[in-house]
Amino acid sequence: MYEQIRRNRRASWLLMGFVVALLATLGYAIGAAVVGGTNGGLGLLGVFGIVAIAWSILGYYSGDKMVLAVSGAHQVTHDDEPQLFNVVEEMTIAAGLPSPPAVYVIEEPAPNAFATGRDPQHSSIAVTRGLMQLLDREELQGVVAHEMSHIRNYDIRFATLVGILVGMIALVADFFLRFSFFGGFGRRRGGDSSGNAGAIMLVVALVLAILAPLAAYSVQFAISRRREYLADASGVELTRNPLGLARALSDIAADPQPLRHANRATAHLYIANPLKNKKTKEVSGVFDTHPPIQKRIGILLEMAHVGPEALVPGRRAAGLPSHDPPPPPAVPPDPPA
Amino acid sequence: MIAVIIIIVILVVLGIIFAGIYNSLVGRRNQVDNAWSQIDVQLKRRHDLIPNLVEAVKDYMSYEQETLTKVTAARAAAINAGNQGPQAQAQAENMLTESLKSLFAVVENYPDLKANQNVLSLQEELTATENKISFARQFYNDSVLTYNNKIQMFPSNVMAGMFNFTSRQFFEAPEGDREVPKVDLR
Numbered sequence: 438m439y440e441q442i443r444r445n446r447r448a449s450w451l452l453m454g455f456v457v458a459l460l461a462t463l464g465y466a467i468g469a470a471v472v473g474g475t476n477g478g479l480g481l482l483g484v485f486g487i488v489a490i491a492w493s494i495l496g497y498y499s500g501d502k503m504v505l506a507v508s509g510a511h512q513v514t515h516d517d518e519p520q521l522f523n524v525v526e527e528m529t530i531a532a533g534l535p536s537p538p539a540v541y542v543i544e545e546p547a548p549n550a551f552a553t554g555r556d557p558q559h560s561s562i563a564v565t566r567g568l569m570q571l572l573d574r575e576e577l578q579g580v581v582a583h584e585m586s587h588i589r590n591y592d593i594r595f596a597t598l599v600g601i602l603v604g605m606i607a608l609v610a611d612f613f614l615r616f617s618f619f620g621g622f623g624r625r626r627g628g629d630s631s632g633n634a635g636a637i638m639l640v641v642a643l644v645l646a647i648l649a650p651l652a653a654y655s656v657q658f659a660i661s662r663r664r665e666y667l668a669d670a671s672g673v674e675l676t677r678n679p680l681g682l683a684r685a686l687s688d689i690a691a692d693p694q695p696l697r698h699a700n701r702a703t704a705h706l707y708i709a710n711p712l713k714n715k716k717t718k719e720v721s722g723v724f725d726t727h728p729p730i731q732k733r734i735g736i737l738l739e740m741a742h743v744g745p746e747a748l749v750p751g752r753r754a755a756g757l758p759s760h761d762p763p764p765p766p767a768v769p770p771d772p773p774a
Numbered sequence: 775m776i777a778v779i780i781i782i783v784i785l786v787v788l789g790i791i792f793a794g795i796y797n798s799l800v801g802r803r804n805q806v807d808n809a810w811s812q813i814d815v816q817l818k819r820r821h822d823l824i825p826n827l828v829e830a831v832k833d834y835m836s837y838e839q840e841t842l843t844k845v846t847a848a849r850a851a852a853i854n855a856g857n858q859g860p861q862a863q864a865q866a867e868n869m870l871t872e873s874l875k876s877l878f879a880v881v882e883n884y885p886d887l888k889a890n891q892n893v894l895s896l897q898e899e900l901t902a903t904e905n906k907i908s909f910a911r912q913f914y915n916d917s918v919l920t921y922n923n924k925i926q927m928f929p930s931n932v933m934a935g936m937f938n939f940t941s942r943q944f945f946e947a948p949e950g951d952r953e954v955p956k957v958d959l960r
């Protein structure tokens with residue numbers, strides 16, 4: 438686990454450096470193409486570089502707030518959602534973290550959850566209303582334990598930064614592509630220095646603008662797939678109950694609704710793919726944010742030493758009242774007097 | 775001259791390594807102590823919740839006075855046992871857990887109670903507290919494991935011996951909990 442924390446810290450720095458470099462290059466190419474010449478290139482390189490650094494710092498310190506705002510999450514207290522809050526506290530104790538993360542609810546029927554923040558002291562867990570309604574206490578515990586593991590091993594810092602920075606690259610590239618397609622370059626043509634060099638740089642800029650987000654996305658996806666398996670396993674280490682999470686994932690997988698507030702930049706944060714691709718594949722493609730959910734369920738069932746028949750839907754999924762009491766405890770028969 | 779420098783460098787490096795081992799031993803030991811006090815916090819919270827629960831259900835359960843008396847008595851015993859050492863405390867707390875289990879089993883038979891919002895929320899709070907107690911114990915045992923490993927394994931065991939770090943006891947599950955529950959298939 439400490440190895441994982443170190444790796445996440447290092448990866449966060451590398452990511453910020455990578456994004457700054459990528460944007461600076463993109464800035465140079467766009468600058469050279471639009472403004473023309475090396476001066477324009479260097480000018481925009483500087484501008485993009487500074488913006489990228491500022492945005493990285495902003496993402497580090499308040500990326501969690503941005504992600505929560507984009508997701509339409511609002512903070513709740515113990516009095517609003519006692520059960521959710523209690524489960525979060527239970528998992529905080531199991532993980533041995535000093536203080537529980539802030540708890541947020543997203544008012545949407547699609548069941549899903551994510552965690553964000555920069556370290557365990559500045560972290561938040563958000564779940565959708567649909568998740569709370571669908572899952573029973575044990576399953577909810579499994580999901581919260583999974584998120585708590587992301588918090589404990591600093592996945593949240595890296596994943597939040599990825600969301601913020603990848604989002605920015607996509608935004609810049611997208612903006613440039615639209616700008617160029619709608620004829621933003623006509624005016625500058627035939628100017629001072631060299632039309633040819635400008636045209637070449639324009640092509641380079643276009644290619645970069647198309648490739649940059651793709652590269653960023655594939656980094657994001659490859660990294661987040663492995664993290665999900667890891668968080669499943671270390672979540673089970675907290676609850677010691679693989680079946681709770683397995684049943685939760687199978688309930689979530691059975692739900693067809695996509696999450697309206699999720700987008701491509703935040704999709705990898707969620708416990709299960711919120712965008713709900715129609716195809717269900719056995720192998721993960723380059724652009725999948727999540728490993729195949731059936732494979733995750735299979736691994737969890739193996740941990741519990743049970744077959745798929747153990748995946749009976751939870752009480753709530755079976756249409757029972759949502760605020761169910763804990764299962765009746767087994768009373769040992771009184772010994773004969 | 776060179777020999778002196780080499781010796782000094784070796785001493786400094788050794789000193790840094792020793793300080794690192796010593797600090798991590800202290801950190802582990804504090805984690806164990808902190809984990810233990812977390813258990814106490816949750817036990818205390820359970821003691822505080824029980825009078826509210828008894829108050830909320832007693833009007834409905836006039837025929838179940840015995841169950842309620844048991845819970846109240848077990849709570850008093852558990853509070854008393856708090857300063858009689860971990861062994862006695864664990865035993866009294868387990869009695870309390872058992873009495874609460876039978877109280878909740880009885881609650882199942884009263885539809886009025888099961889629908890009562892106050893009882894429901896108290897039940898949720900007690901369930902959460904029970905869970906927190908067992909997760910706190912789990913974390914305590916995990917901390918003891920890493921701490922004990924550290925003071926028994928080379929090279930940190932050398933430092934542990936010099937500075938008198940002693941291994942800690944695991945929290946053991948009570949006898950009853952370890953039995954496989956009997957299933958009555960009538």
